[in-house]
Amino acid sequence: MGRYVDEGKLAGILTVVARRGQIAHFETCGMMDVEAGKPMQPDTIFRIYSMSKPITSVAVMMLYEEGDFHLTDPISRYIPEFEETKVFVEKTETGLELADLERPVTIRDLLTHTSGLAYGIGDPSYVDALYEKQIWEVGRQRPETTLEEMVWRIAALPLAHQPGSAWRYSMATDVLGYLVQVVSGMPFEAYLQQRIFEPLGMVDTDFYVPQGKGERFAALYGPAKGGGLERLDVQGVMAFDKPTRRPSGGGGLVSTASDYMRFSQMLLNKGELDGTRLLGRKTVELMTMNHLPDGLHPSEDQSAGFGLGFSVVTDVARSQSLGSVGRYGWGGAANTRFWIDPQEEMIGLLMLQFMPGGYYPVAEDFNVAVYQAIVE
Missing domain, CATH: 3.40.710.10 (DD-peptidase/beta-lactamase superfamily)
Structure with a gap:
C-alpha cells in the first residue's frame, strides 16, 4: 500500500485487519497533513462520510x-x-x-x-x-x-x-x-452518543472535531492538475470544526480506526462487544442479508446485493476480486472503506482522506493484499 504514498498519489494511509477477534495488522504510512509535516498516527481522526450510514442503520x-x-x-x-x-x-x-x-x-x-x-x-x-x-x-x-x-x-x-x-x-x-x-425523543446526535458510541467505547466518533482533538484531524486531498496532491477546502455544507444543527446520518461523522474497528467487531460478533450488546444476533443476520429483489443491484457487475445499511457480496466470481459470499460493508467519499467477512471471521479497514472516491484502485489493492495472506 505504501507505493501510493511513495509515488505521491496519496498523502497517507492507515490499514487494519482483524481476524478471529484479534488485530492481525495495524499500520500507518505517510502523512496525515503534508503541509504541517504531521505523520499519519494510529489515532488520526478521519472524515468517514458515508461510513456513517451503517452506524445510523444500527441505531x-x-x-x-x-x-x-x-x-x-x-x-x-x-x-x-x-x-x-x-x-x-x-x-x-x-x-x-x-x-x-x-x-x-x-x-x-x-x-x-x-x-x-x-x-x-x-x-x-x-x-x-x-x-x-x-x-x-x-x-x-x-x-x-x-x-x-x-x-x-x-x-x-x-x-x-x-x-x-x-x-x-x-x-x-x-x-x-x-x-x-x-x-x-432524543436529538439524533445524543442518541448515537448515549446508545452506541459510549457503550462501545468509541471515544473519538462524533459530528465534529473538538478543539482539543484538532491536531489529530487529517487533511483532505485531491489530485492536482499538474500531478501530485492538492489540499481541498470542503467546509461548505459539512464543517467539522464545531457542532452542527444538521447532523447527517448519511455522511456527517468523523472517527478513528480504533473506534470503527470496535463498531465492526460488534457487528462481526452478531451485536455484542466486551459484554455490551447493542443488537440481537438475528437482527444482525437480517441486516446483513441481501434484501434486493432479482434484477436490482448496487453495482454494475451485479456481484452484490444490499441489506439494511450494507452492501452484501452475493457472487464472488462476478466481483472479479477476492472475498466471500456474505461479506458486507460500505465506504466513504474520501476513500475510507470497511468490510466484514463472517466466513473468515475477518474485518478489513482502510482509512485515508482523498477525493474523489475510486480515483485510484487502492481499496482493491488492499483487498487483494489481505486475502492473499490467508493461509488457514
Missing part, C-alpha cells in the same frame, strides 16, 4: 428491536411531510409532471436505498438537480438549517422512481437519522 434497528416501529411501516407515519410526496415523471414546458405513489415509502425502503429519494451529487438527472438546489445549495447558504428542516425539504421534492422499483443511492439515511430523533 434504527435498535429502535426496531424495542418495538417502536415495523420495517414495513410508511415513513409518513412518523414524518407526516412524506404523506404528500409524489414521483417525478418528466419536466414539461408548463412545469413538472408528477405521479402519485403506487405504495408508500417504507422504513425498509430507506434502509435498502430503494425509496426513490435521490442525492444530488454526481448524477445528471433532473431530480438530482433539484436536490442540489434545494438541499445542498441551501445547506451551504444557511448553515443554521436544522436536521428537521432538511428532511422537510427532502419530503417536498419528488421521488426519482416508484418505491421499491429500483436501487438508487440517496439521502435516505439522513431521513433515517431524523426518524431516530422523532421516535426516540
Whole structure:
C-alpha cells in the first residue's frame, strides 16, 4: 500500500485487519497533513462520510428491536411531510409532471436505498438537480438549517422512481437519522452518543472535531492538475470544526480506526462487544442479508446485493476480486472503506482522506493484499 504514498498519489494511509477477534495488522504510512509535516498516527481522526450510514442503520434497528416501529411501516407515519410526496415523471414546458405513489415509502425502503429519494451529487438527472438546489445549495447558504428542516425539504421534492422499483443511492439515511430523533425523543446526535458510541467505547466518533482533538484531524486531498496532491477546502455544507444543527446520518461523522474497528467487531460478533450488546444476533443476520429483489443491484457487475445499511457480496466470481459470499460493508467519499467477512471471521479497514472516491484502485489493492495472506 505504501507505493501510493511513495509515488505521491496519496498523502497517507492507515490499514487494519482483524481476524478471529484479534488485530492481525495495524499500520500507518505517510502523512496525515503534508503541509504541517504531521505523520499519519494510529489515532488520526478521519472524515468517514458515508461510513456513517451503517452506524445510523444500527441505531434504527435498535429502535426496531424495542418495538417502536415495523420495517414495513410508511415513513409518513412518523414524518407526516412524506404523506404528500409524489414521483417525478418528466419536466414539461408548463412545469413538472408528477405521479402519485403506487405504495408508500417504507422504513425498509430507506434502509435498502430503494425509496426513490435521490442525492444530488454526481448524477445528471433532473431530480438530482433539484436536490442540489434545494438541499445542498441551501445547506451551504444557511448553515443554521436544522436536521428537521432538511428532511422537510427532502419530503417536498419528488421521488426519482416508484418505491421499491429500483436501487438508487440517496439521502435516505439522513431521513433515517431524523426518524431516530422523532421516535426516540432524543436529538439524533445524543442518541448515537448515549446508545452506541459510549457503550462501545468509541471515544473519538462524533459530528465534529473538538478543539482539543484538532491536531489529530487529517487533511483532505485531491489530485492536482499538474500531478501530485492538492489540499481541498470542503467546509461548505459539512464543517467539522464545531457542532452542527444538521447532523447527517448519511455522511456527517468523523472517527478513528480504533473506534470503527470496535463498531465492526460488534457487528462481526452478531451485536455484542466486551459484554455490551447493542443488537440481537438475528437482527444482525437480517441486516446483513441481501434484501434486493432479482434484477436490482448496487453495482454494475451485479456481484452484490444490499441489506439494511450494507452492501452484501452475493457472487464472488462476478466481483472479479477476492472475498466471500456474505461479506458486507460500505465506504466513504474520501476513500475510507470497511468490510466484514463472517466466513473468515475477518474485518478489513482502510482509512485515508482523498477525493474523489475510486480515483485510484487502492481499496482493491488492499483487498487483494489481505486475502492473499490467508493461509488457514
